[in-house]
Amino acid sequence: MTRSNEPVAFEPFSKREKRTRRVLSVQSHVIHGYVGNKAATFPLQYRGWDVDGLNTVQFSNHPGYGHFTGFKSQPSEIYEIMQKGLLEGLQMDYDAVLTGYLPSVESLQVTAKAVGGLCRRKPHISWILDPILGDNGRLYVAEENVPAYKQILRENDVYVVTPNQFEMETLSGVKIDSLQSLRLSFEVFHQEFPRVEKSVVTSLEFPSSANNDQQYIYCACFDTHPASGAMNYFKINKLDAQFSGSGDLFNALLLDFIVPVHKQDAVPLTTVLQRVLLLVDKILRRTLELSVTKKTTSQQSRIIKDLKLIQCAELLHPDRSFDDFEAAARIVEGRLN
Ligand SMILES: Nc1ncnc2c1ncn2[C@@H]1O[C@H](COP(=O)(O)OP(=O)(O)O)[C@@H](O)[C@H]1O
Numbered sequence: 001m002t003r004s005n006e007p008v009a010f011e012p013f014s015k016r017e018k019r020t021r022r023v024l025s026v027q028s029h030v031i032h033g034y035v036g037n038k039a040a041t042f043p044l045q046y047r048g049w050d051v052d053g054l055n056t057v058q059f060s061n062h063p064g065y066g067h068f069t070g071f072k073s074q075p076s077e078i079y080e081i082m083q084k085g086l087l088e089g090l091q092m093d094y095d096a097v098l099t100g101y102l103p104s105v106e107s108l109q110v111t112a113k114a115v116g117g118l119c120r121r122k123p124h125i126s127w128i129l130d131p132i133l134g135d136n137g138r139l140y141v142a143e144e145n146v147p148a149y150k151q152i153l154r155e156n157d158v159y160v161v162t163p164n165q166f167e168m169e170t171l172s173g174v175k176i177d178s179l180q181s182l183r184l185s186f187e188v189f190h191q192e193f194p195r196v197e198k199s200v201v202t203s204l205e206f207p208s209s210a211n212n213d214q215q216y217i218y219c220a221c222f223d224t225h226p227a228s229g230a231m232n233y234f235k236i237n238k239l240d241a242q243f244s245g246s247g248d249l250f251n252a253l254l255l256d257f258i259v260p261v262h263k264q265d266a267v268p269l270t271t272v273l274q275r276v277l278l279l280v281d282k283i284l285r286r287t288l289e290l291s292v293t294k295k296t297t298s299q300q301s302r303i304i305k306d307l308k309l310i311q312c313a314e315l316l317h318p319d320r321s322f323d324d325f326e327a328a329a330r331i332v333e334g335r336l337n
């Protein structure tokens with residue numbers, strides 16, 4: 001097995017004769033730390049993508065620190081840069097567009113207008129949309145973003161949506177407290193939004209059974225193309241820590257695995273998720289190892305503000321095989337028809 005502190009020999013990028021994929025990533029930017037575009041850019045670039053990062057906010061650090069400074073981009077600025085600058089001016093072509101945190105309903109609407117129009121003109125572009133609304137039972141954006149997202153999902157060809165449990169409940173109207181209700185939420189969601197091709201609920205927790213200290217996180221998906229009618233899910237051992245940026249890292253890796261260099265190399269959504277979850281698990285474990293020392297074992301120290309992405313570079317290398325990821329054993333896969 002490759003140890004983290006041993007040098008690893010990889011093929012130089014130049015020798016691989018691969019096409020460089022291009023993504024427009026519309027997300028938040030922090031000067032310090034790794035959330036939004038800062039969490040997505042390095043992994044994507046390192047894995048062979050040209051990343052055009054459009055920053056929807058520029059903050060000193062993410063709000064989880066308790067204090068931050070910075071500013072939000074205006075809707076007109078976002079639209080000008082995207083529509084006038086990139087799409088009309090440079091006539092940019094992309095393999096994918098990733099949309100994440102948008103600071104107001106107007107910025108959400110102008111982004112959707114530009115990206116939706118682009119995807120209609122160029123149907124080969126994969127739109128990965130994270131419908132950022134909130135978490136743990138509460139909204140952290142304005143209430144009006146809910147009907148705005150619903151309208152966007154109804155009117156546009158979105159390739160993959162990546163809500164969390166609360167966002168899926170909000171968009172589908174189904175309370176999710178079991179695998180059966182999760183299955184129902186997918187069904188209702190795709191009836192309501194038939195133009196969305198694939199959906200992934202990135203993290204879910206169900207009430208745990210008594211006398212069981214190990215907590216689990218679930219991740220589940222539903223694919224309408226090809227349509228199996230089934231829900232696939234993964235059960236992951238939960239780490240005793242809270243991470244910022246893990247959802248943004250998840251989306252970036254999902255994008256990388258689901259939009260291959262060559263179409264013929266496409267793999268099923270379940271295989272994509274297995275890879276994403278293995279890699280995220282590896283990165284979160286190393287982040288935890290490097291963040292929590294023996295001297296700092298308090299609960300407070302288990303709130304991990306920043307992913308250790310740079311220290312995980314060799315885990316992210318595209319030539320790295322998944323064979324030595326002993327983490328595989330910790331991820332249980334299931335299916336509900
Ligand atoms: N405490 C944790 N233990 C293990 N895995 C985690 C933990 N927190 C996040 N993850 C991983 O990160 C992924 C994204 O989850 P999360 O950060 O909750 O994002 P989101 O809120 O966007 O769903 C999960 O699917 C899981 O693989």
Ligand SMILES: Cc1ncc(COP(=O)(O)O)c(C=O)c1O
Pocket residue numbers: 028035036062063064101243244245246247248249
């Ligand atoms: C502006 C902004 N974007 C993104 C994130 C990261 O969200 P997640 O932890 O779900 O990846 C945060 C988290 O604090 C944030 O404040």
